[in-house]
C-alpha cells in the first residue's frame with residue numbers, strides 16, 4: 059500500500075546531490091510514515107548523511123525534492139526547526155561545557171522542553187553531568203547529542219548513526235529510547251550501517267547504495283526468501299564442486315557460492331535436503347559451518363543486490 063503524502067513525515071522524490079565528481083545522492087526516493095521508524099541502511103559513503111542533511115535543511119539538493127512535515131526544509135526552516143530534532147554524525151558541542159550545562163542550554167532554546175535532569179538520567183549520563191564535553195567518552199558524547207536532539211519534544215527526529223562508537227550496554231539503552239519515542243508517536247529517520255540496528259528498530263528499511271535506494275520494505279519483507287522458496291545457507295571451504303551437490307539434492311534446487319566460501323541452496327528445503335547437504339559435506343571431508351535455513355539477513359540482501367558487503 060503506498061502511503062499518501064499527508065501521512066508522511068518525510069517524503070523524498072528523485073533526490074540528487076553531487077560534490078564535484080562524486081554523485082553522493084543519485085535519484086533517491088523514500089517516505090517515512092508519521093509515527094514510525096525508517097532506517098537508511100547502507101555502507102560508508104552510500105549517501106545517507108547527505109540525504110539526511112538535505113532533509114534537515116542544511117544542504118540544497120541539485121534536483122528532486124524533500125518535504126519534511128509537509129514543508130520545504132530550506133525555505134521553511136524557521137517553521138521546521140522547533141518541530142524537529144537533529145542528532146548529527148559525530149555530535150558537537152563547546153569543548154569545555156559540562157554535559158548537563160550543554161543540555162540545559164539547548165533546552166532553554168525550546169518552547170516546552172523535557173526536564174534535562176530526567177533525560178540525562180534515562181540516558182545513563184547523570185554521573186557525567188559535570189564532566190566537560192571534551193572529557194566524555196565517544197559513546198557519552200553520542201548520548202548527549204541524542205539528549206540534545208530530544209529535549210525539545212520534537213515530532214520528528216533525524217538520527218545519523220545514533221549508536222556509532224557505543225558499547226553494547228549503551229547501544230541497548232539508545233535502542234530502548236528510540237522504541238519509546240516511536241511508541242509516543244514520534245517519527246524517526248535514522249541512518250545506520252548496522253543491520254541488527256535496522257532489523258531491531260525500523261518499521262521500514264531503505265537499503266541505500268551509491269546514492270540510490272536499491273531495496274525498500276519492512277525487515278520481514280526484505281529478508282523473506284524470494285518466490286516463496288526457502289534457503290539453506292552455510293559456510294565452508296571455497297570452491298566446492300556444486301555440480302556434485304546439486305546431483306544429490308531434489309530436482310528444482312539451485313546452489314550458489316555467493317562469495318568465497320559462502321553457499322546458498324534455494325528450493326524446497328525439507329529435512330531430507332538438510333541431511334543431504336550435511337552428508338555431502340561429510341562425504342567430502344568438509345565441515346558445513348553456520349548452517350541455517352530460510353531467513354536472509356539484511357547483510358545477505360545487500361550482498362545479493364550489490365555483490366558487495368555492507369561493512370566496508
Ligand SMILES: Nc1ncnc2c1ncn2[C@@H]1O[C@H](COP(=O)(O)OP(=O)(O)OP(=O)(O)O)[C@@H](O)[C@H]1O
Nearest residue numbers: 077080081082100101102103104105106107108109
Ligand atoms: N561536503 C562534501 N564534499 C565532498 N564530498 C562529499 C561531501 N559530503 C559527502 N561527500 C561524499 O559523498 C559521498 C556520500 O557521503 P555521505 O556522507 O552522504 O555517505 P554516508 O552513507 O552517510 O556514509 P558515512 O556512513 O561514511 O557517513 C561520499 O563519497 C562522500 O565522500
